[in-house]
Amino acid sequence: MDPIENQHTQAHTVKKNKKKKKPTASGEISQQCRDLLSAFPVELQNTRAKGRHAIASESLEPGTTVCREQATSYIVRSPYIDKQCHVCLNSLDHGDISHSFTCDACNRVYYCSEECRDHDRAMHDSMCSVINRLDGIASECSVDVDLLRLMLGLLARRAQDPQDGQTSTPTPFEYVLELVHNREKISSDFIQVITQACEYILWFTPDYIIRIQYLLWEKNSFTATMLNDILPEDMKMDVNELALQESLLISSSQSINSNAHGLGDVQSRNTDSALGLFPLGAMFFNHSCEPNCNFVGLRDGKLEFRTLKKVIKGDELCVSYIDLFAPRNERRGNLLYTKQFWCKCRRCSTPMEKSVDRFLNGVICRQCHKDVYVIPPAHIDGKTSVKDDESAATYSCAQCHHAAPHSLVAGTIERADNQYNQAIGMIRQRKYGRAKDIFNTLIKAQDNSKTGNFTLHNFNAILMNSCVPLMNCYVFEDNHMAAIHVNRQILSKLRDSGAVPENSPEIGDFLINLGELCLNVAKESHGKALVEERWKQEAETALKECVKLREIAFGPAHGKTIAAQELLQSCQ
Ligand SMILES: C[S@@+](CC[C@H](N)C(=O)[O-])C[C@H]1O[C@@H](n2cnc3c(N)ncnc32)[C@H](O)[C@@H]1O
Incomplete structure (x- = not known):
């Protein structure tokens, strides 16, 4: 029998034997989980509708920590591999890797200090x-x-796992296998390639390679068990353990796909420069498109969940996994594609004509000019097949019920989308001036609502998506005044639309950006004291608001809050 095949069979047996040791049967909440989260104001529940989830055990103020967890395993993502310490995640001396510590044998890990390397x-x-x-x-x-x-990090963690369940230690590996992974929605192609990759990984683990080489030398005619019979005692392989490891690797790949969290740069960048698995967070914090919590990556591979607004006792604590300034179909499609589930949160379940979502792909009503034509949302057919509702010949206004032909409403959106894509194409070719012109034409065309043309609503996501790169084009050409104008528009869309929660980190990003731009304009005021003062004041207002928001969303000691505070001090 093929030794690999043999291992698969063994894995099944071993897994069954191990089951007794698992902390939970699927769906149940173990006492150990409750203990790990006992320091936080949450109550853990498991219901048919929501699965495992956390609710507030008391009324909570904005900025309350409701969970903090050390990753079971985390990595610095490949593009940043020599830019951040692999233990504490601090930047490596502005990317100067000659000051970092590395492993001489593999040269694939970097540390900021000997202490981190030893750890x-x-x-x-x-x-x-x-x-x-x-x-x-x-x-x-x-x-x-x-x-x-x-995956490899998780396997190594499994070997190191302390058994005492202390909160200061990483959440044990066994919880990773308890996570929802929507395996049935994962393609068989993925399973096949990941299985092959896992086999290779195990071939290269320290002892196994000697044995595999031995096996190959014997022209592959021995089973692992036969080989074991002739190997000296200290070289015998634990076939069961190897098979178990392969099966754990495959399972962990599925958990990672559905549950891994990006860890942003702890200072200022928004890029997810690291990636980790946080089983407690993943088990108990469902997604909502109107979340009341935010998750924050901390140094040393920790993830913290904080309330963004006041939460009433008994309310479910939810986070968002995606960009919320997007039409419902896009958000749901994104979650289906990346996390393999169809969102059923309150926002996605509210009838379209009553939801903020109607504005995000909205075309203004040509009769009342007050609301938009309601485009019915797509629905899911089976587990993964998404169907647009294209049966309606007309769409009607949410307020005055004026009917407009489907083709004219859809055509307006399609034209705007084409223009947006054309401008993005220009940015990719670094033709920023041309991109800027196209974005401006697209945005200005929407001022025609009273002239009889079909136009997009101010909160339409195509306009929001156009404003952000347009602002960057202005920044690129040092046109700070124009950039400020667009930044203000972005902020008012974010605040007024209701598409993102109050104290959303995204609002904080545009506040700090506005502060920086205003400080630049203040510097360019060429000795005109009044002008300089006026811009400094706008910078100060934006930065004060940013600090307040970030204290809530990230906490007072977080690098992002400190960065905003430092900028605020520079203008006081
Ligand atoms: C990270 S887990 C959250 C915890 C999950 N309730 C559990 O019991 O483990 C994510 C999974 O929860 C479910 N889920 C979370 N948020 C959801 C939502 N808004 N709508 C539908 N299902 C959701 C999906 O099955 C998803 O794959």
Whole structure:
């Protein structure tokens, strides 16, 4: 029998035996989970409608920490591999890797200090021989190398797991296997390539390689069990353990796909420069398109969940996994594609004519000019097949019920979308001036609502999506005044539409951006004291608001809050 096949069979048996040790049967909430979250004002529940979830055990003020968790495993993503410490996630001396510490054997991990290197030694030693093979395995199997790195990290964590369930230690590996992974929606092609990648990974683990080489030398005619019979005692393989490891690797890849969290740069950038698995957060914080909580990456691979607004006792605590300034179909499609579920949150379940969502793909009513034509949302047919409701010949206004032909409403959106895509194409070709002109034409065309043309609503996501790159085009050409004008428009869309929650980090980003732009204009005022003062004041107002917001969304000690505070001090 093929030794690999043999291992699969064994895995099944081993998994069954191990089941007794699992902390929960699927769907139940273990006492250990309750203990791990007992320090926070949450109550854990499990219902048919929502699965496992957390509710507020008391009324909560904005900025309350409702969960903090050390990742079971985390990695610095490949593009940042030599830019951040792999333990504390601090920047590596502005990317100067000559000041960093690395592993001489693999040269694939970087640390900011000897202390961080020593802290990681045991974990890293168990992975070192495989790490520099992962690029090859990833390209051979066409799998994302960061997925493989995180899977390997999880396997190493499993070997290190302390059994005492202390909160200061990472959440144990076994919880990763308890996560919802929507396996039935994962394509068989993915399972096939990931299985192949897992087999390669195990081939390169320290002891196994000697044994596999032995096996190959014997022209593959021995089963692992036969080989074990002739191997000296200290070289015998634990076939069950290897099979178990392969099956755990495959399961963890599915958990990662559905549950891994990006960890943003702890200072100022918004990029997810690291990636980790946080089983408690993933188990108990459902997604909502009107979330009341935010998750924040902290140093040392921790993730914290904080309330963004007042929460009443008994309310479910939810976060958002996606961009919320997007039409309902786009959000649901995004979640289906990336997280394999169809969103049933309150916002997505509210009838379109009563939901803020009607504005995000809205075309203004040509009769009343007060509301928009309601475009029915798509629905899901089966588990993954999304169907647009294209049966209606007309769409009617949510307020005055004026009917407009489907083709004219859809055509207006399509034209705007084409213009948007054309401008983005120009940006990709670095033709910023041309992109700027197209965005401006698109935005200005929407001022015609009273002239009889069909036009987009101010909150239409195409306009929001156009404003952001338009502002960046202005920044690129140092036209700070124009950039400020667009930044203000973005902020008012974010605040007034109701599409993002109050104290949303996104609002904070545009506030700090506005502060920076106003400070630039103040500097350019060429000694005109009054002008300078006026711009400094606008900067100060924006930055004060940003600091307040970030204290809530990220916490007072977070790098992003401190960055806003420092900028505020510079203008006082
Ligand atoms: C990270 S888990 C959240 C915890 C989950 N309730 C549990 O029992 O483990 C994400 C999974 O929860 C479900 N889920 C979370 N938010 C949802 C939502 N807004 N609508 C529908 N299903 C949701 C989906 O099955 C999704 O794959």
